[in-house]
Amino acid sequence: MTAHTVKGASRLRTWAVRGEAGHERQPDAPASTRALHDFPVRARALLGKSYGEGQLPSTLSPDGTTLAYPYDEVPSGSSFNVVLQELRDGKPEHRLVDLGGPKRGSAEALAFSSDGRTLAVSRRAGEGRSAWSIDIVDVAAGKKTRTVKGTGGHWLALGGTGDDLVLVTSSGDRVDPRTGKTHQRALGTADLTDVAFSPDGQTLAVSEPDGIALWNHEATQRSGRLPGPDEVSDGQATRLRFSPDGRSLAGVVGDKRVQLWDVPSRRKLGGLLPGVEAELLDVAFDERGALHLAGDRVRSHTMSLDPNELADSICRRVHRPKNLTRAEWKQNVPGVPYREVCGGDE
Template identity: 30%
Template sequence: MFDSPVAAGVSSYGGALLGPGGRTLAIGTGDETRLWDVRDARQVGASLAGRANVFAFSPDGGRVAIGDRTGRRVRVVEMSSGRPPTVFEVATRRATGVDGLAFSPDGGTLAVAVKGRDGVLPLELRNLKTGVVTRTDVAAGGSMAFRPDGGLLVAGSVPELFDPADGSRRPRPEGLGSLSGPYAFRPDGGLVAFSGSGRISLWDPALTSPVGDLPAVGESTFLAWSPDGRTLASYESGDRIRLWDVPSRQLLGVVFDGLAEPGFSRSASMAFSADGGTLYSVTGEGVMRRHLLDEGRVTAAVCARAGRTMTPREWRLHLPEIQRFEVCG
């Protein structure tokens, strides 16, 4: 979709995150935040002043929380209201920055991972209506995910389990400590996928035991489920995207390969369209791409780009083992 960053300056201090359904993109630069309508390829509203590199969208995509790893302030923007953002500072006095953000499924609670001069600090759970903050007694930063029913919060690069109602820590089952972020709950909450060493591990929704593995090839930096929960997309640190058929535990294929060195685009994100026919991706540098997954859409896009069907001679040259048929009609 875009071969260069949507906004200048993203690679220096900012970042980017796709919202639910790939409808909206939040882009942080060295001095401002922009919200981008993906379908119409235009900016939504005015830019928000201030450095931003940590984002979270509410599950309905109606709000976005914005933070900075070197600042204590968090802003919550309502996408359609036009009102000024709600602004607050993290409650922990020793905190020097925001390390992660996540909305609860009902949008009423914002989990805020904070860090100080000596590292990650205990997690904060803020009631967005009352402003009341519940502090956990366990440090957890980076990746965070609520179970879709709101009854469990997973947080930390080494996963910790929390009860969102009171912030209490739940016992971590054996084997979960060997996994790492990122992780993602299936839309119906029936499975949760974790990145691990050389694999993607699937666990039951209560996180009591693993139920299977996907033999990942590279280190996954972001995971995204299709709306029907049958397909899992993994973004690898070498700027590569793979698709997995979860029921069969089989690799469907590589939909994009940027042929980059490992470690590239650690802040990348992805989102499936509401109908599951398109996968959107954006690198941490703000480079956005659209990957068509539906056969009909792919054919239409290729034919529109070529402007014609293949000639018999071209077919014999490029596809000699396949009987010719009409592709572009």
Template identity: 30%
Template sequence: MLCCLNPDCLNPQNPDGNQYCHSCSTPLIPLLRGHYRVIKVLSDEGGFGRTYLSEDMDKLNEWCVVKQFAPKVRETSALKKAVELFQEEAQRLQHLGEHHQIPALLAYFEQDNYLFLVQQFIDGQNLLQELQQGITYSESQILELLLDLLPVLKFIHDRGIIHRDIKPQNIIRRRSDGRLVLIDFGSAKQLTATVHTQLGTTIGSHGYTPIEQMQDGKAYPASDLFSLGVTCFHLLTGIRPSKLWLQQGYGWVNSWQQYLHNSARNGTALGDKLADILDKLLQIDIKKRYQSADQVMRDLKNQPSQLPEPSTLLTDSTTIYSPVPLKLVNQKLKKRLLINAVIVLLALGGTWYLQYIPQLITKSSKSSYQPKTLKGHASDVNSVAFSPDGKTLASGSDDKTIKLWNPVTGQEIHTLKGHFEWIWTVAFSPDGKILASGSKDKTIKLWNPTTAEEIRTLKGHTEGITAVAFSPDSKTLASSSLDKTIKLWDLATGKQIRTLEGHSQPVAAVAFSPDGKTLATGSWDKTIKLWDLATGKQIRTLEGHTKLVLCVAFSPDGKTLASGSKDKTIKLWNLATGETIRTLKQHSDKVNSVAYSKTLNNVILASGSNDNTIKLWNPTTGQEIRTLKQDSGYIYSLAISPDAQTLASGGSADNIIKIWPLSYF
């Protein structure tokens, strides 16, 4: 097989002998730079390009890994910074690859307007894969891990490199000799380099990243040692540190041993020696933590110091971090703590953004009600939607599938497959005959929800589909896209009616008014636009949000529009005047979804946020009615059943959907 090197190709595998890709018609390259035969895609680098498994034909078909750099970003400054990061990774590998437990850099070159980096292929499994296969780590295995990896950390730290992202996924057990290999230096930084780049991101992974790296973007050898300690905890207990971190912030590390005792993997205490070492690795206060790999190895081996104590990299002016649970951290610090930003330039159009740690909810005891959980997706749930009769719930996921559920029993009815990339949005037609799904693969698919068969595929957008909405008469579909446009489709023919242009950034949300005469669209350009559907002309632009607009919803009477934003607020707009009625400010992170429900007695507005909460509001008074809190994770999408009795939420927490009975609240 031969792999197409067009990073946007949806089906890049080609049989030998093809000159052009059967999927995208791109000319195929039999040997990259005359040496490397690219065989298959190993991973998509989230907007940077792709990583491929390849053969080096000059080395008796030896396996190697080819990283392609093809950032989908147009902004000059962002592109320049992305190129710099890729070049820095090559330079790091060139200097570090001499160590036998770090992949060697084999080549770095440009071809056909793309940059390529070729690395040594490590044959083996990473430690997360071992965990997922049920492997249990004993105390002796953790000791062996530390003795194997600490010399590697000493090697990189002595050369002024901080890895910044040590976790089980980035540690591979080499099949040939069982040694551990540290991979993925794409997040590493020179010790003296500033981390707060013009794109404003921190680097690391939820739960594994120490507080100094998460809060201020500063990393030291002791920062990698904290991540190593968390990795040991994960391997011993099987408990994901990210889940504990989202629930408690850094408070969980003060009582980490209780999770060891309670774990089904290991019911006995560690020996005092290893427990003390892990305690010191997991100190929140960096000054109380081990400062070097040498110090840890000395304690492991019970050897007296043969080296002078290294001076801490912290100065007298450096902030000291108090090891206390998140709920006791002062309010100012809470606001400054930052969740790791993942580089997904394709999905975010070159914007690296910051998330804030969710705050603990202490509202009424009813917020502790445990909702029903629907399990089945293998990745994040980005969108949920009820059918008009309320008997079916649809969900779209990063696992490229749509699932149909019975919301009463929680049973899965169908799984719909056909998209090649993440599914970002799903919606039912008001007559219940069609389910629409929009994907990162730039297509919209229409499905028969009864038979689970695909009706047709709508193509026309040049970037991923962010949202879809049906007109009240079920005759028209509106779609919004990262390509900055909105398209209207005739559902009877599948043909485009028109394209609406006017936003200067990707369009994230779209909604029809109840009378079907007006369309509202929300964009990353911080504005909301209202469109006359009869003419396709703009009616007005609503301005007031200070960051990306991520969701919009019309009130049942069509007189008010609600919008949610990355600025952590919800705005209610008077559609007759275009003025803001009020701003709701109780969320502590970006608002991903808003939805109205109406009963005979009242109207409720629901909002879902990255702060791990759903809030119910009285839109007339602006008063918060209730806060519903998930166990962990972001909330990406909300849907309220037609009878206003049930709320469904989808997000990043364990790839599940929650069903909340609104009548309870």
């Protein structure tokens, strides 16, 4: 798994959240995180019109070697471009992909296919369904292959590979990237806040107001449901991320906390977990099952999900060798029955 964070005013740093040969770990990086490389980008592009100051609508290819983001400086009458920033022989190079006239608006969301060969770019020029469009890009050729009008969303997910791709949007649409055929509201009429495919492409997770709907790999049939947060005020989950084996799902709730689910049993794994002392921008699992959190002021925070390691971490956090009080347990491990973990008396 890879993640990227802003470094300074005009660079993006890419991190590996699993060990990768050939890259030396930085002295200040967490033990399970490796700084791979910096992508220089234009400072202006980092302002990210779509999601607010300081946030860039962008996406990394699954292998972490290609960063895609919109090129915001569009002179009047010229084409809108997306930048493909790539690493070749350890050095970053970029290509501009012409997506046509700027009247269709700037990018709201981008998504790579699992094989990294296809990129989808959702654009919006105003309000209403007719203002949305999606550009399909052949990454190797660096060319737009199709524009699908009348569909799009703040979140995209591409499932499948090669000629068997399926594209879904947070507007609830299902799109065939090859033909451009769109099934509007195929995922229902609910207000969706994120969509994500499992690593093997067999399960689609869709965040709805009252929980997470699970769909088959073609996004044509519901296969199950995961319960939502206990309190309606917590809001819907965003930044849905599957574990590498597809058995666990993580989501950010209320911009500050994390909910975990066990996908096979369709159950929540405990209550909401505290995130970082900042707005949570993304989460990712590594191959060992640990969860990595990134916030607007926190580069990377690692949260072990092993019960014994989690208990030890809590004991260290409260600086005591004896057992947690029931109040401390409820605060640190919400939704999990109390048990003695630190040794000694309460």
